[in-house]
Amino acid sequence: MSMSREEAILKIKKCLALSKSGNEHEAAIALRQAQALMLEFQIDPDLLDIVEANCSSNVKKTPQTWEAMLVSTITKSMQCRLIFSSGNPFYGTKAQWTFIGVDPAPEIASYAFDVLYRQVNRARKSFIETSLKRVTVKKNKVRRADLFCEGWVEAVRHLIIGINIEVVANTTARITKYMDQTHGSLNSFTPKDRNKGKTINHSDYRAGQQSGKSAQLNQAMNGGKQYERLGTSL
Known part of the structure; x- marks a missing residue:
């Protein structure tokens, strides 16, 4: 074979x-x-340690601003590159994020996203069921929940930035070389912002910040020193 x-x-x-x-x-x-x-x-021997790691998104086509904020913070902290792929209901595929970088950074990035993404979605659901239960217009409820999530993501930034990972020399150049060879030209997208041009309820954002203070990013897989700082939590 x-x-x-x-x-x-x-x-x-x-x-x-x-x-x-x-x-x-x-x-x-x-x-x-x-x-x-x-x-x-x-x-190419220079690209042997460049790897990819995927994680699923709940969106069908375009991610919301708060989700893009979360994944962008993780990507920059891990010094990775990022690809978003829309899902296709016809083929039964889900939308996903792909982190690309020097091993093991993409795996750590994927782990961090999965853990925090589950937590923010649980917090969002709870916020809708409690604080927004009297809001009858669905689009208003969704917009306010988005603001809550933006505040939540802002509150967990230090957890992500606090991850300690060593990045070798020429990382950016080698990842660019890998991207050119493997993925070629990619389209760009703009995250969906349901609150653009709308009146902002800052209390929703602050509620998200408060909720985000209880977020945790516990130790991940067996990754030795690269994963030690993942034990940090609020």
């Missing part, structure tokens, strides 16, 4: 690790295997 590109990359990484062995014969064989696979699959 032929080897996939992803399998080849894993094999190359293992061979490169073995190439540092104290056994010169073993190291030489491993290095030759790595070089042969990189040539066969046309894999």
Whole structure:
């Protein structure tokens, strides 16, 4: 059975690790295997540690401003690049965010988004059921809930920025190179802002800020030192 590109990359990484062995014969064989696979699959050695991590969004087509704020903060903190893909109900696919960066930054970014996204959506649901239960016009209720979420996201910024991750040299240039080779030209989009041009109820925003103070970003997967700071919480 032929080897996939992803399998080849894993094999190359293992061979490169073995190439540092104290056994010169073993190291030489491993290095030759790595070089042969990189040539066969046309894999740039500078991009071996550039990886992607996906996470789902609840939106169908265009994300709201508050969701874009959350993912943007995570992306900048992790020094990643970002792609948003709309869902397609016909094919049963969900909208998703893709973080692209130096391993393990994208996995940490995906973890942080998943954890905080679940929390903000729970907080939003609770806010609608309690503070907005007397609001009868649905679009007004949705707009006010969006403001609440914006305040919530602002309150958790320090949790995201506080994640301690080492980023190697030339990260931006290498990610750009990866993007050009893998994804080419991408379209841009503008997040949906339901409150644009509307009268703002600042109490909703402040309620979101207050709720966000109870957010937590606990330790993630087995990631060693790269994940230690994920134990930080409010």
